[in-house]
Amino acid sequence: MGYKWRAKALTFKVETVYGTDSVPTGVANAVQGLNVELTPLDGDSISREIELPWLGNNGDLLVKSHATLSFDVEMTGAGAAGTAPAYAPLHRACGFAETLTASVKAEYSPISAAFESATIYFFFGGSKHALLGARGSVRASINANGLPVWRYMFKGLFVAVTSAALPALTLTAWKTPVTVNKNNTTIFSIHGFSCVAQSFELDMANQIEGRFLIGQESIELVDRKPSGTAVIVSPDLSLKDFFGIAINRTRAAISVKHGTVAGNMVQIDAPAVEIGRPTYSQDQGEIMMNLPLLFAPSLGNDEVKITIT
Numbered sequence: 011m012g013y014k015w016r017a018k019a020l021t022f023k024v025e026t027v028y029g030t031d032s033v034p035t036g037v038a039n040a041v042q043g044l045n046v047e048l049t050p051l052d053g054d055s056i057s058r059e060i061e062l063p064w065l066g067n068n069g070d071l072l073v074k075s076h077a078t079l080s081f082d083v084e085m086t087g088a089g090a091a092g093t094a095p096a097y098a099p100l101h102r103a104c105g106f107a108e109t110l111t112a113s114v115k116a117e118y119s120p121i122s123a124a125f126e127s128a129t130i131y132f133f134f135g136g137s138k139h140a141l142l143g144a145r146g147s148v149r150a151s152i153n154a155n156g157l158p159v160w161r162y163m164f165k166g167l168f169v170a171v172t173s174a175a176l177p178a179l180t181l182t183a184w185k186t187p188v189t190v191n192k193n194n195t196t197i198f199s200i201h202g203f204s205c206v207a208q209s210f211e212l213d214m215a216n217q218i219e220g221r222f223l224i225g226q227e228s229i230e231l232v233d234r235k236p237s238g239t240a241v242i243v244s245p246d247l248s249l250k251d252f253f254g255i256a257i258n259r260t261r262a263a264i265s266v267k268h269g270t271v272a273g274n275m276v277q278i279d280a281p282a283v284e285i286g287r288p289t290y291s292q293d294q295g296e297i298m299m300n301l302p303l304l305f306a307p308s309l310g311n312d313e314v315k316i317t318i319t
Contacts, residue, residue: 013135020081021039024128032128037178043082052078080163086187093273101316103127103128104148105125119316126145129144133177141166141169147214148214154208163218188268188270193270197267198265207243209239214234216233219232237305240303244299252288252299256288273319277319280314282306286301288302
């Protein structure tokens with residue numbers, strides 16, 4: 011008997027010791043994921059170039075074996091201000107530090123050392139795929155008339171696949187999102203200009219690499235180069251000259267806030283964003299402007315701040 015493609019379960023837990031299974035459970039550590047994509051046996055291969063009297067393959071050997079898992083989660087609050095949202099462990103394994111202010115806010119800022127890692131279990135087709143020492147990158151995607159999402163990509167050390175039934179999941183920590191529109195997305199400011207916008211994307215662009223040595227195997231966060239795009243209604247030059255800003259390499263702030271109800275608000279702030287080369291497009295016959303974004307640090311480890319209230 012075959013298995014249903016849609017029947018999946020995902021659990022995720024930050025590790026105390028790198029690469030040591032933190033045993034995420036469906037009750038305490040379930041992830042409510044969308045668009046899950048798994049490469050169960052990623053890596054490289056080396057060919058055995060043996061020289062023989064005959065032609066043909068001599069076989070390959072697999073090296074640097076790991077697994078890659080990507081998925082979306084809905085961008086929401088935690089249900090109560092000052093509480094970590096359900097996706098907080100995912101952000102932490104993507105190079106963010108968490109700061110909780112009781113009853114007020116949860117903040118996530120990038121770090122440059124002491125990166126956390128996670129154990130991930132993915133149940134699919136009667137099997138359990140485990141990723142140990144997983145680290146990743148995250149992308150925010152906010153599009154008009156859609157659901158705002160975080161898109162994650164994790165790499166983890168390969169573990170032998172085992173047979174396993176789908177676990178029971180407790181998903182009460184995952185809150186219901188609100189759609190992106192005029193009423194729900196209340197701030198969309200680029201360099202001090204309040205934009206009428208179609209979309210915003212921020213990609214932390216963490217460089218995630220497997221490091222496979224004699225005596226050590228790990229997944230490392232090597233660097234990050236955050237970038238993004240904004241598509242806005244093209245403003246009159248008298249209101250905002252994004253071409254001049256791009257030419258002069260001016261850095262200034264961006265702020266995007268989604269949600270209006272306490273416990274379900276997400277704000278993305280960046281203090282020093284450069285605008286790339288603007289281009290034009292059209293939407294329903296109206297001229298749009300496409301702005302490439304480069305997120306630079308101001309004082310260090312502050313190029314992006316995510317605030318959940």
